[in-house]
Amino acid sequence: MNKLRYAGVLTAAALALAGCGGEKVGADEPAASGAKDCGTFNLAVNPWVGYEANAAVVGYVASKDLGCTVVKKNLKEEISWQGFGTGEVDAVLENWGHEDLKKKYIEDQKVAVETGSTGVKGVIGWYVPPWMAAKYPDITDWKNLNKYAAQFKTSESGGKGQLLDGDPSYVTNDEALVKNLSLNYKVVQSGSETALIQAFRDAEKNKKPLLAYFYEPQWFFNELKLVKIDLPPYKSGCDVDPAKVACDYPPYDLDKVVSKKFADSGSPAYDLVKNFQWTNEDQNAVARMIAVDKLTPDAAAEKWVKDNQSKVDTWLGKK
Amino acid sequence: MASITGSVEFEVRRPRRSVIIGILLVVWVAAYFLLRGIDTLVLGGQETTAFHRWLTDHRDDVGQGNAVFDAIRVGVDHFVVLLQNVLAQPSYGRPVPVIGWLGVVALAAYLAWAFGSWKVALLTAAGLGFVGLQGLWQESMDTLSLTIAAVLLSLLVAIPLGIWAGLSNRAFRVATLVLDLMQTLPTFVYLAPLTLFFAIGPAAATIATVIYAAPPAVRLTAHAIRSVPLESVEAARSLGSTRGQTLTKVLLPMSRSTVVVGINQTIMAALSMVTVAALIDAPGLGQTVLTALQTLDVGVAFNAGLAIVVIAIVLDRVTTAAGDRPWRTASVRRKVLLGAGAVGVLVAIWFSRTYVWAAEFPDTVNLGSRIAVIATDVTNWVQDTFGGFTYGVRDAVTNGLLNPLEALLTGSPWWLVAAVVVALAAVLGGWRGAVPAAVCSGLLVATGVWHDSMITLASTLLATVVVVVVGLALGVWAGRKHRVDTWIRPVLDAGQTMPPFVYLVPFLALFGSSRFTAIAAAVVYAVPVTTKIVADGIKAVPVATVEAANSVGSSSWQVISKVQLPVARRAITLAVNQGLIYVLAMVVVGGLVGAGALGYDVAAGFAQSELYGKGLAAGLAIVLLGVLLDRITQAAARTRKFNGTVRGDKL
């Protein structure tokens, strides 16, 4: 019967606690969002920090200045676009090209519309860690790559130099480039952004050679200034036939896409998205706060908005 | 009689078989040097076949706007949201969930006590308290809600299917095939299409989890039904039981403990899907892991991963205790205690609804950030200390084993590889091995990703061999020594449920992005299940058998190799099969750390819409590899022993 007694004691103790109580749970205050006619704003958040910076600032402004109920949904790109059709996603805030998705959802299904550039310029290319660029200054010219091929050899590259490719999310021309530029390299799939970043960290720290596909803007540049290899310059149309590409990647004008429904809804959030534009530096600043300083997206956004109120005012059409 | 003919066959066949296999391999290697590079069916990273494009074009054809899918989605959605409202999210106009942390802890501990024992009740309270102290209470409750929903739905489907497969031999065969498919088809292949049927969010995430998590429950329910002693069933029938009576009064009650093992496995599988499901906006700890990994923040990711592991261990121990509970009905004293406990729980729930301190987990002790810092430090230390050495190991294994094997598989003409595989299957398993091998090889060619399949096959073979060797060693050890078993289990549970994404970062640091890294990840993931099955098999060897072996003066090694392993053969066959399936389940994750090939194809198909068809084909290729390897090993295992009387359908 010992246990019985314990149970009794516990219950008594619990009841005693009831006496001292503490702060009581209050009823929810009526939501502020009802005040203005914004309603719910469904924001897709694709899985990279640059995007998260965009989403942080836009979401912060939308909820603070427009009274929207911002719902952020963590989704891969393609799934975000699917959400345009079902009405579950209102806006995608940083789109890297994706001509195929544009064709499918904007031209064919007509469920999405473009709302212009974010002002951020995307660059894709081949990079080496800073120590290599410092030690072998001529490596940044693609013509010298074969000279260094032996250094880039790994267990994965079958006797050739290794060109580490990236995240499966990105379209690459690297296999064609290696072939068409007669480079003695083999494209090896690293498989993820994580793998690429880790590879660069390791390469810089242990002074290992590494040649890899990468892109800007990227929060990682705050940690390590990777050096881009100069491939034969991009000329309009030089990448039309994927099999014959022998030139650098085009610069990307990162843009915004919203669902047709959202565009037609007259929501003030739509105008915000349409007007939203900033620079690589702006995005990097916010991305840095999130990735390196470990601020929450909201806190990072708040900080940036305080320092850049004039930009925000432009987006809100206050000027 | 049966056993005599069996062993005679065995004695005569064995040497011949190994000679034939040897000759086959020598011929293959010779032919490889002659025919190298012909008909290797290489397909570049961005290249696709007509079949792939056809799949891409028809991706959206299935099930859009289907009323059935909508109904399922709405139902599941309501269910998950209900659970979230109760446990996790502010709901019903209140700033807190229906039941606050104190109520949840009390309720969970009470249930653990009522169905298990007071020990697991303590563990439950401690575990939940720990995740609260980690600063992850709400995320954990979201994950728990999703897990509970997915597990309950899985069981709703799995138990009836398992019963059916347990009762009918034909259903059993069909089920085995479908379950293999469900477990090996990479989640990434159906994650995107699922969101088309079931929209983005908890419903789709739950359903994806169900697809992945239901198979173990089906398998083990079927297994449980099939292993109820025939005499008990006959006794029931001889007294005039109807089929329904035999099922409800004999088969199901007697299957209970094995079914619970199935439920257990389902819970583990569901928790291992948490991070993947986060890619389609499943709430909870998975989000924390993924967000942390965008910035390679191993510490924070580990903290969240640890919470998943803790939840997994709690759920595992509670279900195990529930399954082991003896048949007794509660004594009066226990009934009184249970009643008193129930009152206590109600009081706790009332508190958690009334007072803030009992509703929201206090965040004064931020254990999570400390864990994160420690995890980061440890990771860095390991990287710095072992970095150079690990690269050496990687290069040795890759150059010494993996590259030659891969060269042989990828460099030979496809028809040569297919011929060797079919011949091998025929030697090992007769026509029962050869026919599936031929069909699978043919289908692999049809998928258009033959070359990538061969690269993946090479890594898979190597990984499976390592998994089996390590799993056997650990399993035998744990099976023979109870103490080893008790302290090895939490580690195994962690290996199985810690999201691979968490340890991939340190692995990448140690081994770079390479096929070896992928193999290492697969081994970490697959060894636990193999070890557990082997250990259970060894433990199930009758004590008398082991004593008999000891009594004639066998050494430990002789007892293991001549008695325990052969007697536990069925368990070991199952362990190999599950090890293989788990390795294949990690192919896609392997693709994320440099394995390339099929894993990369699947991941790329998930991310790039024009590669969807290729991704799907690659996913199917993974399944085909699984079926191929499984059938060959099963066939080989089957001819080794002579089947006695084949047991008929149970009812």
Added chain:
Amino acid sequence: MTAQLEYPGVQDDNALLSIHGLWKVFGPKAQRVPRRPELASLDRAALYSQTGCTAAVRDLSFDVAPGEVFVVMGLSGSGKSTLVRCLTRLIEPTAGTLIFEGEDLRAADEKRLRALRRSKFSMVFQHFGLLPHRKVIDNVSYGLEIRGESKPDRRRRAQEVIDLVGLAGNENLYPEQLSGGMQQRVGLARALANDPDVLLFDEPFSALDPLIRREMQTEVVRLHREVGKTMVFITHDLSEALKLGDRILLMRDGAAVQFGTGDELVGAPADDYVREFVRDVQRADVLTLRWIVREPRPEEPLDGPELGPDVLVREATRLVLESDRPVKVVSNGTLLGVIGDEEILAVVAPPHKKPV
């Protein structure tokens, strides 16, 4: 312990259970084996290699009389367990007829078969076949429960049989808490609970240790006396068969080798197999004077003591050896013959029996 049962008169026309031409063949297309004489006559190995089939029961015919203890004996693999399962179609026979109380069992549908199993037959199993999740009393009342009897009724009836088999006081224990012998008592009680006409025993005591086994055998004898059920008893133990069986069917490879009372098997083995089988039996315990009686020799005095023909040799030994004259065997006033010391000694201490 030589409790012998009375031999009831057995007449085929009032048989309770009548089996004719019964076959059970396992394997692919089993039906063809009994139908085609060239297959039916094959021995076990030849049959398996030609058809992949195994005949567990081959062309058996016999009748079981009401109230009789009918023993089927054979070594493991002889098909006896399959046979007993065929009797209630727990295993579906391949060919042959099963007549129970004039009803063709093989024609019975599922429902009728269930009804018969619920009231007419019960079975006791080698490994007891108890339900581990039920208490003793719930195991015993299982058969009553599934035929829909009310809880008080089945409790009452279960308590009766529990008392009958000597399990009183253990009602609320679980099977795993009982010893093997006690567990089999539960099995026995369960079989008796629904008051069947025929009790089928499938090697019920072979998993028990010898002392318990003997005790349980006596228990069965007692029950048979008390409740008078017809019993079909499967065993591989000859002494058990001799102790319990009114008539014994000896099986080998699914077929009948010999069929008769215990003393017939011992006294007149049908072939070498049976002879070898019964070799180690204490013949004096089984054979009656009927088996060793001889014509009196002309010079022999016929004024010795008298004994009936059904007296066991063992029981007559002392009297015969002590008497200086041959003992007369007399049945209903008729002299069947005489027995002298040498006849007794031939049974009690056979000269050809090699030391083991």
